[in-house]
Structure formats: structure tokens, C-alpha cells
Amino acid sequence: MSKIISTLIVVIGIAYLLFRIFDINPVALIKNQPTATPTPDAWLPSGWSQLSSSDNELKLEKTVESGLKPQIVFEKSTLETGTDFTAYTSRLISGAKSAIPSLKYTQDDLSDSSRTLSGFYYNQKKKVFVTQKIFQKDNSVYTLTASYSTDSEKSEISSIFDSIVSQRLPN
């Protein structure tokens, strides 16, 4: 009996040491087990995950091997009653340029209730591409912002934008 207990203690000890040496997180092993329940990230393209989510906010991130992780932020805010959408978004653009002087918008597509902006800014001397979409529904404003380091991400981000709009914006 004592031999069994001793062996058990030794095995547990070795397992503990191995976990420490290789920095294995047992919780992560458990989490990696396949589950039947779909995750909140199921609708996202490969590599993307959901960092946070609430009624008025959503934050997504793409895992990359190195460099800046592309991120998408969705926010819902309130538009002042009686405010013209074009004038309002123009003020936002002006304010953004003044707050972030390196921000340059290279594309500005305006419709009655949406505005799409693309451009770039410099974050600590590193060029960051940005795509932003603003939608107005009644007195709510929905803003999507994507920051990414390579222009090739743009099409994938556009499709994610569309998914978010279909999920989050009222018809």
C-alpha cells in the first residue's frame, strides 16, 4: 500500500515538474478540448477572436505571429437630436484630425446614413492603416474602426464589418 502511495507521489511530483519546466497551463489543456457548444467567435474568419462584447461595444482581434495584431472595435453612441448626419460626421473627422495629427483619410465615401473612411496614422513612428465606418439609425450612431498594419487585411476586415453590421445594427 505504501509503495502505491509513494509511486503516486513521485508521479505527481514528476508531472508537476514537467508542467513547471515546460510552462504548461493545465487549464489551457482543458480548454483546448473540443466542445459541442459553439464559441462566440464561430462567425469570425480564422485567426480572429472576440476580446470583449457588450450591447454597445465589441472588440475583435486577429492573432498574428508577430507585429501589430489587427483589431476591430464596434461602438454604439447617441447622436444629438436634430443633428445633420453629414455635418456631424464632418465634425467628427475634423476633431479626429486635430486629436490625431498624423491621421490622414485617403478615402471618404458618404451616403445618407453611412460614411466610410480609410486612411492611416502613425503610432510611435509605425504606420497603422485604419478603416472606419459610421452608420446612423434614428438617434444612434454606430462606429466601426479597424486598425491593421498591412493593407492586405482590408478585404477581410470589410467582410467582418459587414457581419457586424448585420448582427448589431437594427434593420
Place this chain on the structure above:
Amino acid sequence: MIKLTKFIYRLSLFILPLFLFINLSKSIVSSTNGGSHWGNWSPTTSCAPSASCGTTAGTQTVTRTCLPGGFGYDCQLSSEQCDEACPQVTWSTSRTICVRQHKGRCSEYSTETFGPITFTYNKSNDPHKCHRPTPSSLELPSWTIDDFNHDNSEHRSTVKTNCVQIPAQSQTNVVSCAVPFVPCVTPSVTSTPYPTDTPTTTPTVTSTPEVTPSEQPTSSPTSSPNVGGDNGGSSNPPDRNCYDQSPSAPTNLRATALGGGQVRLNWDPVSGPVTNYVVGYGPSMGNYPYGDPNVGNVTSYIVKSLNPGGNYCFYVQSQNGCAGGPQSNVVCTNQPQQNSFRVLGATDNYNPLVTGIKNSYGGEVLGTSTELMATAEVSYSNSKLPSGNIKDLAHSISIPKLNISTNVYQPQKIGDEYTVGHREILTDNIGGNQVYYGHNGTDIFGKLYQIKKGDSITITQNGLSTVYSVDELQFVHKSQVDSLVSGAGQIVLTTCSYTQPDYRIVVKASIK
């Protein structure tokens, strides 16, 4: 005998730790006392005779305290250091990132190191404090901690090394003076002791009498603020024998929240002789337990180590030798109902485009502004985006020709940099004259070019309205910084040219 032995044994169990504790405490006190963070005492704490107040004699007890700073980029290195020579600090940081993945897990890591960077603290207006360079003047790494900390499998660690965290320290100096005591007239500066709960190390008392007293004073003289006292208010000596001219009160005190527990104060200089200013502050109007008795002969001062988001009221007071002047207007943060200004929050300045960018990339945006002349690279942080300017409810501008009637904003200025909201008119004092700046285009000064000679501009400050008449409209290159300097009694309005960004529209107006 056995009982005695047991008693001695038990006694030793109690005494030995006590002995060790006392020795340890002594060593801490000793190291604090002799620490390299402290320089010599300033001449104001000695018994040197005042030029016109006779002699400050007797015994003075003065405590000075280095307060820990807020949180900065560089390993929270924004602490202050009281030292005659400002130190050099070396900072480096490294991160470990995943460079190869295998079966969804990182199989190979690489460590990148940024730095080391060595920078020297510089002396600002206060000769006893060293200030680190502004973050924008440091070479910052091209990545931030927050960039990679969402996924532990990729971001194993962020290590900061070689950082120097300067602790808060306190030191007391007792000076005894032998020369006959002749108190000064009207040294009405009240005491503004430092927060007593800030120092983290045991205050060290260093008794260094310069001269053996031969005649004890009959009262406690304090020709300068009795910093470190319980309240100091009762330490005013009799109103006699100070022949320094009492200065007037500083005016137009403004406070700007800088974030990180810091508030910048600006005020207009007093006319007449002044040797230094006193800054006092506290949690409410009339309650000013904290302060700095001598911030130098300056018109701007940054109060640090405040509780972020806390309410504070500030005043400044001018001092001319031994004569103190009256207090300035009092400004408070976050208390619009009691005071003449308020700190704008996210509601008034909310810009989803900016917060979207901020929230999607770590909250730190660095760029180069061309909004004003003489601009430099500047960093923005969470607390500064999109605008932290203070709306001054006691200061407004009205330009009927342009249908403008609005309060102005006291700017948040970092170095030479302004951050301007699209609906904000900032004001600043340049060369003794008030300059008002607003954005062009569709923003508030977008029609400034329409103004003509003779048009009226009304400035209202503290209930007093002054009507100005436009003298001239200039169109100058942004490099012509001197174009903002105006004549006596003039005000200047300026904005960027909408069509030619390198040019400025400058309007000068005189009192009607």
C-alpha cells in the same frame, strides 16, 4: 534556576527580534538621511539676513518632501528627485514574442530588447526638483505593452529592467540662528504643508545648526512659509520691520488636468516686484492643506501626485521677499457648480472616430501636429484624447460679424503643442497679449477670413466686457511666429488657412 533559565530564554525570544528590528530601522533611517537623492538645503532655510527685513533668526524647522510622480511611459519614472545634480537614468525594456507555432501552441520564442536609453533629468523652474524629459522627447519603443498582452501564448512576458523608482522621501532641517531676531512686516503667506500621507519612508531629522544661538527669540519667526508644520497659519510674525513691497494678487489662474494625477496651473504675472509664488491646494474651497511654498518666479506650475479624478481647488499667491500678497482667484477641478470653470469630460468631447482608433490600438497615438506654429512631436494618451481643454466659464468671446459667441478654453499644452477640439477656441498669453485660436474649415474659426477692419470683438472676463476693434487681418506663413506678438492692449485671433495649410490667418484688434 530552571525557571530563571526559561525566563531568560523567553525574554531573549522577545528581545532578539526587537533588537533586529531597531537596528534595521536605524539602517533605513541612516540610508535615507545619507541618500544621494538629497542635495544641500536651499539658502532660504538658512539664517542668512534678508535684504530688507532685518534678520530671520531663531529656530526654523523646515521639512521638504519629494513626492512620487504619476505613471509615465518609462517605468513610472516620473518621480521627482531632490538633488543638486539631476541624475541620469537608463531605461530599457524587452518582450518575448512567439516566432514559431506548432499545433496551435508556441514552440519557439524570441526576445526583443529596446534600449537602453539614457536620459538626464532636467531642472525646471524649481531649482530643487529634477524633472524628466517629456515623453515625446524620449525615444520610445515602437510597440507598447498593451499591443501584445491579450494572448499569453504569444506574449509570455514583458520585462522592464534597470528602472529606477525614486521613493517619496521627507527630510526635516532645524536651523538655529544666533543673530538678533528682527521679524518682517506682513509676511502673510500661509503655510502649505505637503500631504502627510505621501512619504513612504521614515522622515529623517537632520539637525544642522549653522550658528549657536546667543539670544533666543521671543516668538517663532517665519518670513517664509513654514512648510511642514501642522497648519502654519498661526506662524505669521508681527507686521513690522519688513520693508519689501507687498505684491498684488496673481490673476487669471487656470488649471488644466494633465492626467496621471497631475494638474497644470497657469496664471498671469503680477505687476511690480515679486520674488516667487506660493501654490496651495486642497480638496475643497477654503481648505488647502497642501502646497508648495516656493515654486519660483514662474507663471506655470505642475502639481503632481494628486488622486486621479479627485476634486482639488488651487490658488497661487505672490511673494516679494518677506512680504506676501493676497491670494489669486481659486480654481477647482470637477466642480462646475462652485467655480468658474469645469474640466471637460468624455461627454462634451466624445468623438467615436478617435475613441475607435484609441481603443483599437493601445490608447497611445503619436503624431506630428501642424496645427500651430512651432509645434513638435507629441504623444497623446487615454487621458488626453480627444481633448482635455478646460472651458473657462468666466472668459468668453463674441464676434457678431461671424455669429460667434462662446466661452473660450484654457488649453492643454504639452511642450509647445496644443490639442484643439473642433468647437473650441483656445486662449493663451503670448508675449503679454491674449491670443485666441480656433480651427478653420467648417469649425469655429472657419470664417475668420471674412472679418474686416473695424469689426467688433467683445471679450468678457470675470464679468468685465471689453470691446475691441479689428486693426488688421494678416495672412502669414506658419514660420512667422512673431506675427502672433501684438502691441500693447491688443488681442490676436488666429487660425490656419483652409486652402493653404502652411499659412495662418492672424487678426489683431485693439480696445475701442
